[in-house]
Amino acid sequence: VGCDRSKNLVDICGEKHFQAFVCDALSVPIRSGSCDACISIAVIHHFSTPERRLATLRELARLLRPGGTALIYVWAMEQEYKKQKSKYLKEKNGCKNKDKEMNTGPTQRPLSDIGPDDSSQDSAWSDQLLKDLKDESCGAKPVADFRLPVHTNRTSFHSQDLLVPWHLKGSTKKKEENVDTVLVPGGSKESQELSPVFHRYYHVFCEGELEAVCRSLDCVRVQKSYYDQGNWCVVLEKL
Numbered sequence: 001v002g003c004d005r006s007k008n009l010v011d012i013c014g015e016k017h018f019q020a021f022v023c024d025a026l027s028v029p030i031r032s033g034s035c036d037a038c039i040s041i042a043v044i045h046h047f048s049t050p051e052r053r054l055a056t057l058r059e060l061a062r063l064l065r066p067g068g069t070a071l072i073y074v075w076a077m078e079q080e081y082k083k084q085k086s087k088y089l090k091e092k093n094g095c096k097n098k099d100k101e102m103n104t105g106p107t108q109r110p111l112s113d114i115g116p117d118d119s120s121q122d123s124a125w126s127d128q129l130l131k132d133l134k135d136e137s138c139g140a141k142p143v144a145d146f147r148l149p150v151h152t153n154r155t156s157f158h159s160q161d162l163l164v165p166w167h168l169k170g171s172t173k174k175k176e177e178n179v180d181t182v183l184v185p186g187g188s189k190e191s192q193e194l195s196p197v198f199h200r201y202y203h204v205f206c207e208g209e210l211e212a213v214c215r216s217l218d219c220v221r222v223q224k225s226y227y228d229q230g231n232w233c234v235v236l237e238k239l
Contacts, residue, residue: 003028025056028063033238035063038070042231044210045074045202048161053203054213061220064238069223072214073231077204079156086230089154150199160206163199205232 002020004010013020023029025043038060047053060070079086151162210232211225224235 001030026052026059028059030063032062033065033068036065036068038063038068039072040070041073042075044072045204046200048201048203050213054216057214058217058219061217061236061238064220064236066238068238070220070236070238072210072234072236073228074210074233075202075204076227076230076232077157077160077206078227079230081227088230089156091154148201151202157204161201161203164202166198166200167195168198169195207232210234 002010002013002018003023004013004020005022005024007022010020010022021029025040025047040056040060044053044056047056057072060072064070076086079089149159149162151157151164153165207227211222211234214220214222214234214236218239220236220238222234223237226233
């Protein structure tokens, strides 16, 4: 059984005869202790406060039966780990035009390929680089005011809290609507039309951060934690 905040994605699951429903990760309408296993892939890094990220993990643990397990993936601040660049960084110069468009439908990708996604190249920062302060945990630059930096695709992260541009492919929105637009290069006439650009919030996790948050819950234990192609990953067991 799957769930997602996006009704459009849930509808696609229904068309493929999968069981899925719309819900919020902070409040999943499933009975406590009823799941043998849960997965949360590329979800928790979208929550904007430590309290909400912790609440999401607590809700995930609530669903598990005693002895049940959960697998969690979040984006990593460290896109170069143990002197190895992630696939995300390696593909910087190899992106094709199709990588510059984000489809509204899901794509089938192996877990090892999940990471900072193929959203289009865009402006590096929203106004200016904010104060060059250094975070003691992993060298991140914390946001000094209400503005968030806008990430440049296929580059290392310079802040733990940032916005990632996402181009809506095949949108019918008109140019004059109140949304940023960009001319997407490509072969077809449709791809030459102006597409709206949305900015999604991400909190990228430093080494040990996800594991530490999980260990703060007394109802689970960390079975395993590891790095996988630009992601920090944890396997939890319900006590």
